[in-house]
Amino acid sequence: MSIDTSAAQAASTALLTDHYELTMLEATLRSGAAHRRSVFEVFARRLPDGRRYGVLAGTGRLLDALEHFRFGEAELEHLRRARVVDDATIDWLASYRFSGDIEGYAEGEVYFPNSPVLQVSSSFAEGVILETLVLSILNHDSAIAAAASRMTAAAAGRPCIEMGSRRTHEWAGVAAARAAYIAGFGTSSNLEAGRSYGVPTSGTAAHSFTLVHDDERAAFEAQVAALGQNTTLLVDTYDVAKAVRLAVEVAGPHLGGVRIDSGDLLQQAQDVRALLDSLGATKTRIVVTSDLDEYAIAALQAGPVDVYGVGTSLVTGSGAPTAGMVYKLVQREDADGQMVGVAKKSKDKQSVGGRKYALRRLENGVARAEVIGIGDPAQGDTDDRSLVIPLVRDGQRVENADLQGARARHTASFEELPPAARQMSRGEPVIPTVYED
Amino acid sequence: MSIDTSAAQAASTALLTDHYELTMLEATLRSGAAHRRSVFEVFARRLPDGRRYGVLAGTGRLLDALEHFRFGEAELEHLRRARVVDDATIDWLASYRFSGDIEGYAEGEVYFPNSPVLQVSSSFAEGVILETLVLSILNHDSAIAAAASRMTAAAAGRPCIEMGSRRTHEWAGVAAARAAYIAGFGTSSNLEAGRSYGVPTSGTAAHSFTLVHDDERAAFEAQVAALGQNTTLLVDTYDVAKAVRLAVEVAGPHLGGVRIDSGDLLQQAQDVRALLDSLGATKTRIVVTSDLDEYAIAALQAGPVDVYGVGTSLVTGSGAPTAGMVYKLVQREDADGQMVGVAKKSKDKQSVGGRKYALRRLENGVARAEVIGIGDPAQGDTDDRSLVIPLVRDGQRVENADLQGARARHTASFEELPPAARQMSRGEPVIPTVYED
Structure with a gap:
């Protein structure tokens, strides 16, 4: 490309x-x-x-x-x-x-x-x-890369998605996606980072997508119709267990993934994994995304999490926003x-x-x-x-x-x-x- | 303009x-x-x-x-x-x-x-x-403005200069200067903020300016020749007291200001004020600029500081880099x-x-x-x-x-x-x- x-x-x-x-x-x-x-x-x-x-x-x-x-x-x-x-x-x-x-x-x-x-x-x-130009770019990008590196180290091979654009300056988000990719993140949500730097981008749906439809079933059906069964369905808008059952019912056992964005992520990941397995969706990935940082990722390594989505803490350098x-x-x-x-x-x-x-x-x-x-x-x-x-x-x-x-x-x-x-x-x-x- | x-x-x-x-x-x-x-x-x-x-x-x-x-x-x-x-x-x-x-x-x-x-x-x-565009801009700029507002509140009328561009993404620095101005900062170091938004800009010299000349006297003489006696001379490259005496000797008692960028700022501000006054430079302003935040400003209110320059903590939201x-x-x-x-x-x-x-x-x-x-x-x-x-x-x-x-x-x-x-x-x-x- x-x-x-x-x-x-x-x-x-x-x-x-x-x-x-x-x-x-x-x-x-x-x-x-x-x-x-x-x-x-x-x-x-x-x-x-x-x-x-x-x-x-x-x-x-x-x-x-x-x-x-x-x-x-x-x-x-x-x-x-x-x-x-x-x-x-x-x-x-x-x-x-x-x-x-x-x-x-x-x-x-x-x-x-x-x-x-x-x-x-x-x-x-x-x-x-050149002082300011040099320092602005290196201080920002290095702060993000350092945080990203700790996160990918904590994830120990599980893929990490950068999704923090909304929590930082609009162009800083593009640079943050690039820096995170350097430090091992697999993809970013930021389309400009895809266009400007070739960072792979990904994304599926937010809670608003579920809410704009008459009910969760209509939303899941619409998403699977448009994006295919390999998509990731967001399952925490109302009731996670009901949503997981519905997701597998709508997409079938080859559903690509489910995303959890709230609550006790470790417990939920375990519950959702068991439920998915019981429904035959043994390959369906579990994506978790709620205010993660390197410490939360390290703690979640004990659970059946397949993908981490990281936003705020990445683009703010996880406590160290400048190098x-x-x-x-x-x-x-x-x-x-x-x-x-x-x-x-x-x-x-x-x-x-x-x-x-x-x-x-x-x-x-x-x-x-x-x-x-x-x-x-x-x-x-x-x-x-x-x-x-x-x-x-x-x-x-x-x-x-x-x-x-x-x-x-x-x-x-x-x-x-x-x-x-x-x-x-x-x-x-x-x-x-x-x-x- | x-x-x-x-x-x-x-x-x-x-x-x-x-x-x-x-x-x-x-x-x-x-x-x-x-x-x-x-x-x-x-x-x-x-x-x-x-x-x-x-x-x-x-x-x-x-x-x-x-x-x-x-x-x-x-x-x-x-x-x-x-x-x-x-x-x-x-x-x-x-x-x-x-x-x-x-x-x-x-x-x-x-x-x-x-x-x-x-x-x-x-x-x-x-x-x-529009979700990402809206949130990126409001989250970033509001985080900076909130920090800036606490700093101008702490300064209680003493002027604050925004000088943090080098510690954040190069375009975030422009937006930060704008947000700080909204929240009461008087000027910014960032020239693009001056061009794009009409934020007043200011600045005089860094340590490199003193160091590139053969000695402090040559540097001060060069600065006063170019920028006039109302300029602000940086006095902590070698020895503050010697530099203050030299600054008044070179620029005269109508020297605009001196800047201190290291050390115990409160003690130094008191010492420098006494020295300036003893040299007849009673109107010469004292500008302090070393890693200030709202707490440091509040503590320095007890001292004879005339202007605060704030960098890192402002552009990183002083501990809260996103709203x-x-x-x-x-x-x-x-x-x-x-x-x-x-x-x-x-x-x-x-x-x-x-x-x-x-x-x-x-x-x-x-x-x-x-x-x-x-x-x-x-x-x-x-x-x-x-x-x-x-x-x-x-x-x-x-x-x-x-x-x-x-x-x-x-x-x-x-x-x-x-x-x-x-x-x-x-x-x-x-x-x-x-x-x-």
Whole structure:
């Protein structure tokens, strides 16, 4: 299937930018610092409370958005009218094209505190105005992917459906569907995610469908007539047991599935499974969908649940709605043209200056440490897996991994982690971040 | 300033829709139920844990999005290729225009559990496919507005700046800036919010600006040269006291402001105020910005802080990232053409059928109850304020309140609430929801 990304990315992304980035641009164009070669690094100082690993997502969307980061006449006119910056800065923006390099972790890769998940190398001016766009996309998508990864880990192979669009911003829902797919969800309810990114979509009916018909029988008959007996019938509008009997009566024992969206899901799943089996509908799947999160999924693993549908907790990051990544200047050219590491000295927000490499240290295929250093890594330890790949070179995108690639990358990275990564309980990052000299 | 909404709303919104809405459409087109007159209601069963009131936001964005809810050839082609629905359904969608009525609470209005904040009256088919679009926009924007309202209440007149774009989805950040403005924030960092919605924007410089220059003095001199002495200088890159002295030395005692973004903000604000005053910079404002939420703002009220900048906690709803509203069929035509109330009977998610009115019951200008009933309200009590206004009539938008109107509506609604609405502590809704027969 060809993928049409026109709808999600038609608009210019250039004003998805904080005001201060353009005032910094104006001031550095005057001082001359705008032209200093610079390296900005994206990293999270810590993982959300109790999480064992993070998941990088959004890289593909970021590279798309970067291609639309152009100040056209409409954008420039706003900056003029609102007097955001002076004419010289507007002239500079009119011809803006990112011409630098970007490298980072592959999309879908897991990360840890201070992992340098993205590094932007360019003039200060070219890099500083990308801060908000870069962080918005990576912080959102990574928050969703991290939650999704815990849910698919808890589901341990049982399929998960993303259905949270209604509980988040309308375009955030599209990105959330994409991030969830990277982290192992099988399908999404979101049609735009299907169109824009090729995420498989699915869905059957809501309570309103039952209620608009004269009775449950009329509704089930209408659904089976339109969607076939392999459809999933929603059985909790009135009385679950009666609805299950009716569903099998209407669709026959080859009914695809029944969905339960309320009540004690574990008990009901057991009751419904027994009832379905007694009716001969032994292959009919049980889909459960009521306010699930990774903990509820883990608890439901004890029951005969075939499919989990997850909404609110997925699209809100299950308690951690943002990944908390920051975009920091870590290296820049000095007056003599030499590159020097820089970092602020604030008491509670210190950074480590310098351009980084990053390796996952493995022992017998199991991750043991996230190794970060300045410059080039020492040669020798062949079990180290290098984490940083080129994404943009001289302004040209060189990374075009599709969503399947990111999904595969996530699976492989997760499988490499120590078993504690699968624990739902809160704890420390599952491997330590180690700085190498 | 004229407002250009092209960038935020250029794309078709028609696929911001859950797959099941279109399969329900297909099945009801076959069964005939598609054409039954129906009323869908949007409400929240409860407020987020401990919140005293909700704030409705997003109505204006929803009405914009509805105008772009059109299935063009690109959208239809996706539905064909992905085999989402059959050809008859695709033909129906090709000519889709919402032709019904929508009414609801005014944007900016406060709400309570079960307040009917939006009611959509149309054929089942026309209404059912709007579920996701309606809920996404209202759930997101209302979550942000509710958090923002608590923050501006805590700030008690001190200006608040929205600066959270980097911690949420790139377009959610634009909507968040708009919602925060409705709930009393003075400005936003987000340039697209300025362009799309006329939200005032502001910003000066980040740590990277100081770090890219050879030293703090060069940075401050560059900023003052470009932005004037009324700018705000960031003083915590190295040593706050030294930076404050330098800032006044460079900009003079009429320096506009200094910003502190780390450390013990209350103590630092006191120290910095004393230092500024001793340097003659008695009018220089102190801006604080490090991971603030409504509780931190409330604590900082004891200090000499002039402006609060709020990021992460605002755009993530300060612990409640979605408003949790649902979109339920509450009334529909029966086989005899009569309108009848409908509601599901699930144990933990019961609904009240029927089309609602809603009043805010006032005593001496103070809200005492949210009064909801079916049909028309009893006449007589002149202190009741009717909450439901027409938004769309026969498919035509009739509500065009601008953002200033929504902002004024929010202020007036909030002022009407009992004093407990201003408490930061967790508690019950500040007025009860009462069903009237």
